[in-house]
Structure formats: structure tokens, C-alpha cells
Amino acid sequence: MQPRTFTGPSDVADALDAAGYLPDTGVATAAYLAIAMGRPLFLEGDPGVGKTALAQALAEITDARLVRLQCYEGIDASQALYDWDFPRQILHLRAVEAANTSDLEASLYQRRFLIARPILQALEHSPSVLLIDEIDRADDEFEAFLLEVLAENAVSIPELGTIRAETPPLVVLTSNRTREVHDALKRRCLYHWVDHPDFAREVEIVQRHVPDAADKLTRDVAAVVGRLREADLLKPPGIAESIDWTRALHVLGARALTRDIAAASLGAAIKYREDQVRVERDLLPDLLERLG
Secondary structure, eight states: OOOOOOSSHHHHHHHHHHTTOOOOHHHHHHHHHHHHHTOOEEEEOSTTSSHHHHHHHHHHHTTOEEEEEEOOTTOOHHHHSEEEOHHHHHHHHHHHHHHTOSOHHHHHSOGGGEEEOHHHHHHHSSSEEEEEETGGGSOHHHHHHHHHHHHHOEEEETTTEEEEOSSOOEEEEEEOOSSOOOHHHHHTSEEEEOOOOOHHHHHHHHHHHSTTSOHHHHHHHHHHHHHHTTSOOSSOOOHHHHHHHHHHHHHTTOSSOOHHHHHHTGGGTOOOHHHHHHIIIIIHHHHHHHHO
16 A cells, blocks of 8 residues: 655645644644655654654554554563574474474474564554654664664565565654664654644643633643743643643543632642642642632
């Protein structure tokens, strides 16, 4: 199946909008260029601004399979590419020995004993969107390994040969900027900083996810969350927290944000004890007073 094509950024924006992701002009343009130029898209921004959701939406609008590689400290190539299914190989070895057949070693390295990890899955299934999530959690060696994969769109397996993508996957890398990613990797990608949405766009995003919530409640949550992001919290709330908080308040029957119900449901938006104490005691009264 060939991936869907687009006529320009506005075409991508409309498709993302229809898929439930409301992009601004910068995001739509970066996504269009990544699709049209076949370049990896490197998305950087605070946690919760919608980087992963964009990759999911891109898979949907391009009719592609989403393959996710979650990065973490210590991840290596075998966890990203492939591994051999040793238990099955041992069973096969015993069966072959019992049958007393030849070519024992060759029979152990057949495709059926290979476990495809995310990168190999993305190369083998076209079209696909390969999400390399939180690359800033991986170490330098893993970044260097990715350079080769992104350049070649192929994997060499000594026992089987080279597996090359029929259609290169659309690669989306995300980073929360816990550390700087090397320039060599960035040079191979289109870069876009994903910021928090402005008030109007956040209201619209929340309304799409919690359509039954009262309009006043949605606007109150968007206003308070926007100001909490400026309060130097340990973990400022992202879009996902705005949606969760609005949904929680709606379940509780709220139609506007008041101090009692805001404090009671704060755990839907604020995830650290220190932040909750500070917000409830020092910030919430003033923020609610500004709502009018």
C-alpha cells in the first residue's frame, strides 16, 4: 500500500484536525515537509505538549502502521532491532538432534526464529510511522546507532542478510530535552519545537475530548492550567492533564471551577505532592479570583 499524499501544510492540517489532533501552522508545516521530503521529524518540547500524539495522528492520516520504540537509559541495538528466540532455537536443536539430520547450525538461524523489534518491524511493514519516543533518555552510543539506521533504512543481519524497507518509514523522534541530543542526529532530521497551545486552541482541544463538559468549566480549566505552566512547578500540567482535569470535574458534576472542587480534583492535573501543596495553598485562590 502506498502512503497517502498531501498537497500542502493546510491539507495536512485538515487531515490532522479530522483525526482529532488540532495543529498550529508550525506543526502542520513541519509534518507536511517530513512527509513530502521523506525526512525524519525531530520534535522537542515540554512533556505533555502532544509530541507522541502527533506521531499517532500522522500514522492515522497516512494510513500507516504506528511502530513505537520507547527509549530509556541503557537501551541497545538488540532491543531496537531484533533478537533471536533462544527458547525456540533450543527446542528446534533438540528436535534436530533427535532426528539426526545435517546442517544443524544453519537451521538455527531461520527467519522464523527471529524476533523483530520496533525498528525492524517498521522496515518490514510499509507504510509505517516509526515513533522513537524520548530519544533524550537513551545514551550516546544508541544515538550513533540510529544515525546508520536513519541513513540506510536497512538492517544487516549476519545470518540472514540485509533487510531494506520497501518504502522508508516516516520517522518521528521526540525529546523532552532532559539532555541535548547530538547535532549529528539533528542534522538528519527536520526540527520543530512543540509549544503549549494558546488559550483558544487549548479550549478547543479540550472541548473535542470532553464535549459534554460545560463551556465555562472548560475555559476555567484552560485559563488556570495556562497560568500554572508559568509558576515554575516541578511538573507543569500538559494538554493531557487539562483534558483529564476537565473530565474529572465533569464527572464530579462541576460546571465551573471553584476552590473546593478544584482542590479535591487537583490530582488529575498536578502529579507531585510538593506542587499540589503549593498550588492549593499559594496559587489557586488568586487564579480562581482572576476567573471572575
